[in-house]
Structures are given as structure tokens and as C-alpha cells.
Amino acid sequence: MSDNKKPLNFIExxxxxxxxSGRISRLKTRFPPxxxxxxxxxxxxxxxxxxxxxxxxxxxCNLRFDDTNPEKEDEEFVESIKQDVQWLGFQxxxxxxxxxxxxxxxxxxxxxxIKEGKAYVCDLSPDEAREYRxxxxxxxxxxxxxxxxxxxxxxxxEKMRAGEFDEGACSLRVKIDMAHPNMQMRDPIIYRIxxxxxxxxxxxxxxxxSYDYAHGQGDAIEGITHSICTLEFExxxxxxxxxxxxxxxxxxxHQYEFSRLNVNYTVTSKRKLKQxxxxxxVSGWDDPRMPTISGMxxxxxxxxxxxxxxxxxxxxxxxxxxDVSQLEFSVREDLNENAPRAMCVLNPLKVVLxxxxxxxxxxxxxxxxxxxxxxxxxxxxFSREIYxxxxxxxxxxxxxxxxxxxxxxxxxxxxYIIEADEAIxxxxxxxxxxxxxxxENTVGKNPEDGIKAKGVIHWVCATNHVNCEVRLYDRxxxxxxxxxxxxxxxxxxxxxxxxxxxNCKLExxxxxxxxxxxxxxxxxxxxxxxxxxxxxxxxxxxxTIGLRDTWNK
RNA sequence: UGGGCCGUCGCCAAGUGGUAAGGCUCUGGGUUUUGAUCUCAGCAUGCGUAGGUUCGAAUCCUACCGGCCCAGCCA
Numbered sequence: 001m002s003d004n005k006k007p008l009n010f011i012e013x014x015x016x017x018x019x020x021s022g023r024i025s026r027l028k029t030r031f032p033p034x035x036x037x038x039x040x041x042x043x044x045x046x047x048x049x050x051x052x053x054x055x056x057x058x059x060x061c062n063l064r065f066d067d068t069n070p071e072k073e074d075e076e077f078v079e080s081i082k083q084d085v086q087w088l089g090f091q092x093x094x095x096x097x098x099x100x101x102x103x104x105x106x107x108x109x110x111x112x113x114i115k116e117g118k119a120y121v122c123d124l125s126p127d128e129a130r131e132y133r134x135x136x137x138x139x140x141x142x143x144x145x146x147x148x149x150x151x152x153x154x155x156x157x158e159k160m161r162a163g164e165f166d167e168g169a170c171s172l173r174v175k176i177d178m179a180h181p182n183m184q185m186r187d188p189i190i191y192r193i194x195x196x197x198x199x200x201x202x203x204x205x206x207x208x209x210s211y212d213y214a215h216g217q218g219d220a221i222e223g224i225t226h227s228i229c230t231l232e233f234e235x236x237x238x239x240x241x242x243x244x245x246x247x248x249x250x251x252x253x254h255q256y257e258f259s260r261l262n263v264n265y266t267v268t269s270k271r272k273l274k275q276x277x278x279x280x281x282v283s284g285w286d287d288p289r290m291p292t293i294s295g296m297x298x299x300x301x302x303x304x305x306x307x308x309x310x311x312x313x314x315x316x317x318x319x320x321x322x323d324v325s326q327l328e329f330s331v332r333e334d335l336n337e338n339a340p341r342a343m344c345v346l347n348p349l350k351v352v353l354x355x356x357x358x359x360x361x362x363x364x365x366x367x368x369x370x371x372x373x374x375x376x377x378x379x380x381x382f383s384r385e386i387y388x389x390x391x392x393x394x395x396x397x398x399x400x401x402x403x404x405x406x407x408x409x410x411x412x413x414x415x416y417i418i419e420a421d422e423a424i425x426x427x428x429x430x431x432x433x434x435x436x437x438x439x440e441n442t443v444g445k446n447p448e449d450g451i452k453a454k455g456v457i458h459w460v461c462a463t464n465h466v467n468c469e470v471r472l473y474d475r476x477x478x479x480x481x482x483x484x485x486x487x488x489x490x491x492x493x494x495x496x497x498x499x500x501x502x503n504c505k506l507e508x509x510x511x512x513x514x515x516x517x518x519x520x521x522x523x524x525x526x527x528x529x530x531x532x533x534x535x536x537x538x539x540x541x542x543x544t545i546g547l548r549d550t551w552n553k
Numbered sequence: 554u555g556g557g558c559c560g561u562c563g564c565c566a567a568g569u570g571g572u573a574a575g576g577c578u579c580u581g582g583g584u585u586u587u588g589a590u591c592u593c594a595g596c597a598u599g600c601g602u603a604g605g606u607u608c609g610a611a612u613c614c615u616a617c618c619g620g621c622c623c624a625g626c627c628a
Contacts, residue, residue: 007567007574034628069627126626135624137555171626181556183624192626211628235557235623257558259621264564312576314566316559319621323564326577336590343587371590402588411586444586456586522587551588 009315011049011256015057015226024225027059031085031092032099032215032229034066035077035199037270038285039084039293041306041327045261048310050228051090062222063092067100068214070198078199084293089303099214100200102221106209107161109217109247110172110191114153118246119190120146121156123170132178133186139179140186146175160193163206167193174213176242184239188212216240220249227253230260231317261313262321265475266291267483281493282476286532288542289476289497299473300518300528300544305334324475331545335518335526340368340375343413343458344521344541345505346470348387350462351404353418355437356384364443366414378509382415385462387505392457393434395423402455409439411453413522417442458522460505468506468539470527472499506539518544 008016018024029050033043054061063085067073082096113119122145124132134140148156157172159165172191180186190213195206219227227240234257244252267273268291276282276290285292288299296306309330313322343366362382368375392403392410404410409419422435439447446452479492510519518528525546534540 009566032628036628066628072627122626124626129626130624133624135555138624139555140624168626173626183556186624189626194626208626210626215628231558232622233628237557259559312565314576316566318559318566320565323577326565329577332589341587370585370587400588413586415586417586453586455588458587520587520589523589524587525589547587547589549588 010317011053011226011228011258011315012056014256015053018225019057026225027054027057028062028223028225029054029059029228030062030064030097030219030222030224032064032066032218033081034069034072035074035081036069036072037077038273039081040268040273041263041266041291041293041296042261042268043084044088044293044306045310045313046228046230047085047088047090048307049258049315051085051092052307052311053226053228054093059225060093061090062094062097062224064097064099064218064222065200066211066215066218067098067198067200068208068211069194070196070208071194073199075199080294084297087297087303088293088306097218097222098200099209099218100198102214102218103201103205103209105221106214106217110209110213111154111157112248113174113190113246114157114172115150116246117150117175119172119174120148120153121160121170122146122173122187122189126168129171129189133183134178136183142178143173143187146187157191160191160207161205163195165193167195169193172207174242176239182235182238184212184235185242188239212236212239213243216243216253216255217247217249219253220244220247220251223251224253225251227255229255229257231257231319233257257317258315259317259319261310262319263291263324263327264321264480265324265477265482267477267489269483272483272489275490276476276493279490281490288471288473298531299542300335300526301331302334302338302517305331308334321481328545332526332548335520335544339518339520339526340514341366341370341522342378342510342519343380343460343507344468344470344510344524344527345387345389345458345460346501346521346524347390348460348503348505349390349393349431349434351386351388351393351418351434351436351459353384353386353438354421354435358384360384364415378507380414381461381464381508383461383463386412386459387462387465388412388434388457388459390431393420393423393431395431403457404434404436404455409447409451409453411442411456412459413456415443415459417447417453458524460507462505464508466506466508466511466539468504468541470501470504470541470543471530472501472543473497474499504541510539512536513539513541520547523547 031050051061122143132141171189173187176185178186191207240255286294286298309327364380366378395406397405406420411417417439418436420436423431424433474497476497477492478494482489482492515529518526526544527541530540
């Protein structure tokens with residue numbers, strides 16, 4: 001059932017114990033997003049955990065939209081959330097669920113609570129309710145409406161439901177203990193009036209159940225065995241259990257909390273992400289620099305790399321911040337294995353091969369992937385004029401520099417070794433062309449004179465290539481903790497998080513690029529066709545991530 | 554200063570009384586027509602601190618210190 005390679009996390013241990021003891025016969029989890037925004041890397045962890053556990057233990061996982069607050073939710077988000085979950089590689093069991101599917105049942109159970117004297121309609125205003133609730137160090141006071149009769153409560157609750165009261169005029173509260181040290185237990189509100197149109201139930205209701213009242217019951221109705229949430233819900237657990245014990249629910253789910261996933265050099269709060277979008281710092285929620293699932297997809301991160309990353313961070317109750325390098329490792333690991341290779345010159349510098357006939361044409365061949373033979377071979381047109389990257393040529397350099405230098409040799413990847421003779425400059429002194437010579441008979445072999453090339457650089461034929469645009473992304477923030485202690489995260493936005501290169505030279509074989517997975521542009525990094533902005537006549541690539549670089553560029 | 558939770562290498566994270574796994578990062582070596590990949594090696598005499606129990610403690614006890622969460626008719 002479990003591979004003894006990796007130690008079990010604390011939730012897996014609980015599950016295995018429950019399975020072994022017979023407390024449950026089959027695991028059932030759920031991913032319960034509120035459809036009020038876009039999913040981000042933090043949600044990815046919850047998705048991977050809930051769906052992953054279901055898969056590992058041959059159970060199932062529901063997708064349930066926790067839609068108890070119509071003012072903040074929208075159908076638009078249920079669609080994007082469904083897409084993101086599936087893109088990550090998971091499938092929920094059966095139809096999707098909505099907490100709103102249970103509004104009738106929840107309402108009936110609330111009436112039952114009233115009849116048992118466990119709930120009451122409270123007329124305290126929100127402000128008054130706050131005062132009566134006491135503080136962290138002081139007990140609260142009982143509401144003056146706490147002892148209304150069952151009949152009166154029933155009548156009032158019915159009027160609430162019928163829309164006879166204004167929003168905020170009253171609420172339904174459960175009678176627990178106003179002096180409880182856990183604030184959640186001080187007669188929490190379970191129904192409030194909201195005269196808002198609901199994206200699923202329309203205008204059927206004007207009262208809506210609170211999260212605490214609805215969530216656990218939804219779990220019970222769906223037969224969820226392990227209700228997994230983040231740490232901040234921990235003090236809600238006694239309340240969760242209270243409802244399960246005091247209501248005639250069909251099953252007895254349990255709540256377990258784990259610490260949320262935080263990554264440095266980024267922010268994930270919805271408010272902050274929205275600010276980045278609203279103020280135009282990024283192009284939208286799916287900007288490739290955003291930590292949203294859609295942003296990462298746009299950038300070229302693969303579902304597997306995200307799953308692997310989440311897996312690598314573990315499941316614990318310890319607050320922490322994972323270093324982005326761990327995410328980047330997972331992305332490179334997957335892409336190195338699966339990305340087709342190609343050559344693209346980002347900052348072109350023309351090289352004229354003076355001893356190569358003007359009308360001569362050759363076609364070089366190159367493997368689609370250096371370590372795999374299931375990738376198609378590429379054909380690379382070669383002629384007298386080629387482009388190399390400006391960074392790959394210097395008039396003079398020390399021995400550490402392994403690229404093209406005047407008077408020295410370098411290997412053109414998958415082609416000849418060449419030797420540089422002269423740098424041609426314009427009036428401002430900028431090098432605009434390099435004159436070099438091809439060393440005969442060096443395709444696929446070393447020079448006959450025994451003078452080998454010390455390095456390898458990539459190139460593209462100057463007359464037979466594809467022009468393209470490349471967008472280089474870097475981290476969105478310059479601070480490791482952009483929103484730490486009172487700082488304004490907007491002040492640490494990285495002004496160089498996006499650099500656009502419009503004159504890139506791409507090898508001919510990518511004129512109709514693959515849109516399933518990024519390519520590795522050799523010696524540069526991984527680049528993914530921009531699914532939003534790229535056009536057949538104007539290709540645009542997003543840099544997903546650069547290659548690991550142990551040389552001081 | 555009410556309650557709850559958490560503190561093991563720079564970052565994640567195993568470990569649950571028998572003498573500190575692993576991954577990321579970093580450093581050094583080898584292979585290499587990608588300064589990539591791959592590969593080899595190094596990286597906590599110490600587990601928030603201080604005491605105590607024990608033959609033996611990251612693991613048990615006590616007291617401190619530090620961090621996070623809770624006073625929405627948000628989730």
C-alpha cells in the first residue's frame with residue numbers, strides 16, 4: 001500500500017491507521033475551493049494532497065465549490081478552477097459538488113437545532129455582536145436574545161428566510177459558550193442575511209450558511225473521511241466536531257490541518273495578486289510571472305514539475321517558506337528529460353565564413369535530444385553567413401572563456417569548427433560582424449591538425465531561419481519576503497522581471513513549433529510558445545526557466 | 554499577559570529513548586560537440602535555550618526563549 005522508500009507524512013500515517021483499524025473502509029477526500037479567484041501554487045499543494053492521497057490509497061476525491069458567500073463568488077471562477085485541477089492531472093469523482101447543493105438540508109438541520117434549543121436568532125448588530133463577543137483575554141457576554149423561546153426563534157428564522165429583515169438585522173447563532181477560551185465557540189453565527197443573487201441557486205435564498213456550519217456537514221453528506229485543510233482552521237475543529245455531534249449527519253468525517261505552502265520571492269494573497277493585475281505590473285492573472293496555476297501554465301511549467309515540487313516540500317504542521325530554487329529544480333528536472341532541443345540565437349551577431357563559397361549550401365543533422373533516441377532528428381541549413389550570440393564572441397579573453405575569440409577556434413554545435421580572424425565595427429565602435437574561417441573536415445570530427453576547439457557555441461543560418469520574439473522572465477520581486485512585516489510589497493517589484501527580445505533567430509525546424517511542452521534552446525534555457533500572443537507569422541516564446549549556470553555570465 | 558499550534562544544516566524534511574535519512578542550495582573532482590545533463594566527493598559531535606531523569610535523550614520531565622493563528626453576519 002505504501003512504498004517503503006519514502007517515509008509517510010503524518011496524514012498518511014493517520015489514514016493507514018484508520019484503514020488498518022477499520023475506522024474507514026475506503027478513503028474519501030475533497031478539494032473545496034471557494035470560487036472567488038484564481039488558483040495559485042498554494043492551492044496546488046491542497047490539490048496534490050487531496051487528489052494524491054485518494055489515488056495512493058485507492059479512494060476518491062470530490063471537487064466541491066464552497067459557495068456560501070454569493071457576494072464574493074462567480075461562475076467564472078468555477079470554470080477556471082475546474083480547468084486548473086484537470087490540467088494539473090487530476091480528476092474528481094463523479095459530478096462536481098457545490099455546498100449550495102446542501103442548502104435545503106442545512107436549513108432543515110438548522111431548524112432542528114432551534115427546536116432542540118441549541119440555536120437562536122440574535123438581533124445584535126454586527127458591531128454589538130463584536131462587543132458581546134469579548135476579546136482574546138476577556139470572556140464574552142451572553143446576547144440578550146439568547147433565551148428566546150423555540151417558537152419565537154422558529155418564527156423569526158422563518159421570517160429571515162422569507163426576506164422580512166434587512167441584511168445585518170439579525171442572524172442565527174448556535175448556543176455554545178460565550179466565555180469559551182476559543183473564540184470560535186462563542187455562539188458562532190451559522191446563518192446570515194445576504195440579499196444577493198447566487199451563481200448556483202439564483203434568488204432562492206436570502207440567508208446563507210456560514211463556512212463553519214456548512215463545511216463539515218458537506219463533508220458528512222458526501223461521506224468524506226478525511227477533511228484536510230490548512231493550519232488556520234485548527235481552532236475551528238472543535239466547532240466542526242460540535243456540529244457533527246449535534247446534527248443527524250450521515251457520516252462522521254474528521255478534520256486534519258497541515259501548513260500551507262509558501263514560496264519566497266513571491267506573494268500569494270489574493271488581494272496582492274489582484275493589486276499586481278489592477279496596477280498593470282503584470283499583464284493579467286495568467287501573466288507568466290504570476291504564481292497562479294494559469295500563470296505557471298502560460299510560462300511553460302509542466303503539471304508534472306508542479307506535482308513533483310509539491311511532493312518535494314512534504315506535508316507537515318511547520319510554518320515555513322520554501323526556496324524558489326526547489327521549484328526551479330523540479331521544472332528543470334522534468335524539462336531536461338522531456339524537452340526537445342533546438343538552437344535559437346537571442347542577441348544575433350553576424351559571422352561571415354570567408355573561406356566558405358557563397359553559393360554553397362549544406363544541411364547538418366542534429367539529435368532531437370542528446371540522451372534519447374525517440375526524438376526526431378533535426379535538419380540544420382548551413383551557409384557562408386550565420387548568426388551567433390553576441391555574448392559568444394570576444395576580441396580577447398582569458399583562458400576561462402570557452403567561446404569564440406579572435407585568432408582562436410570554437411565549435412559550432414552540430415557543425416564545423418571555425419576560427420575568428422577579424423571583428424568589424426561601426427563608427428561607434430560596436431562590433432557588427434565577425435569574419436571567420438571554417439576549418440575543413442571538422443563536422444563530427446576533430447581537426448586534422450590536432451588543434452581542438454575549447455568550446456561549443458550555438459548558431460543559426462543567416463539566410464534560412466525564423467525570426468521570433470523571446471520574453472525573458474525573472475522573479476517578480478527583488479525581496480525574498482516582499483510582504484514581510486509591514487513592508488509594502490509593491491516597493492520590491494523587480495523592474496527587470498521581463499525583458500523582451502524582438503530580433504531572435506530561431507532554427508528553421510521550429511517554424512511550426514510544438515505547443516505541448518517547452519523546447520530547450522541549447523545553452524540558454526527552456527522556452528515555451530506563448531499560447532496567448534504567439535502567431536504563426538510572429539512567433540513568441542516565453543522563457544520558462546534558464547539552464548543551471550555554473551559559469552559567471 | 555486567554556486559548557491553540559510550531560521550533561532538527563542556508564531552505565524543505567526524516568527521526569517517537571540507543572548514539573542525526575534524504576532533497577534543494579552551495580563547494581570541489583570526473584565525463585561531455587549544451588559552461589546543461591550525468592557522475593563522484595564534501596557540507597549538523599549536534600536537534601530553540603537552560604536544567605533534570607537515564608548506562609544512554611532530538612526523542613521523557615521542568616522552566617524559559619522565539620515564531621504562527623484566533624476577537625468577519627470571509628473562507
